[in-house]
Amino acid sequence: MFTFNCYTKFADKVITTGNKRYIVEEQLNEVINPQLAQCHALTLAHDIETSNPIMIKIRYEQAPRLPSLLNPSPIYIHDPSNHKNITDEDFLDEIKGICYLSLLGHGPRYITHVTVSAGAESPYPEGRVCVPVTDRIPGRGGRNVGEIQRGLSDGQVVSIRVQLGKLGQMNIVLYNQDLNCLRYDVTNDKL
DSSP, X not given: OEEOSOSSOOTTOEEEETTEEEEEEEEEEEEEETTXXXXXXXXXXXXXXXXXXXXXXXXXXXXXXXXXXXXXXXXXXXXXXXXXXXXXXXXXXXXXXXXXXXXXXXXXXXXXXXEEEOOTTSSSTTSEEEEEEEEOOTTOSSSOHHHHHHTOOHHHHXXXXXXXXXXXXXXXXXXXXXXXXXXXXXXXXXX
């Protein structure tokens, strides 16, 4: 996966999941995943009825295409039905992960998810859109990253370095090195 400038603008769009409607306030990023032939966009939104702040990740399919000068990575889908099964399984695994982390108190609370046909406004109208909806992760809004960094103890800094070192040893690459993704667990006094 790699990050690129926003391919689709989701800010101010209304997202509907069953009987709930959400309006996107801000699009944080967008990442293309050529293995799944999908784009993933992370957004901040709020419930139109209750004004509760939420996060929405929008996974939408890309049209299969050949490599070009502007887009050197081709997206080949040799078996469309098998590809659909793989993307469905990947999405459901993501939902399970969100639920498990939420139950353990290490992630945002799961609210709902939906998979729908993309429709005319999508870059690939014949594709599908998968949308998990969660509470917002605390910590965004009010405090800036520099303030948080200055407040870290030496032990917390060492802990972060050790965790990043372990990720490096396992060849896990962080594609979006964004300090806003660091979250503080108040109960356990851990970052």
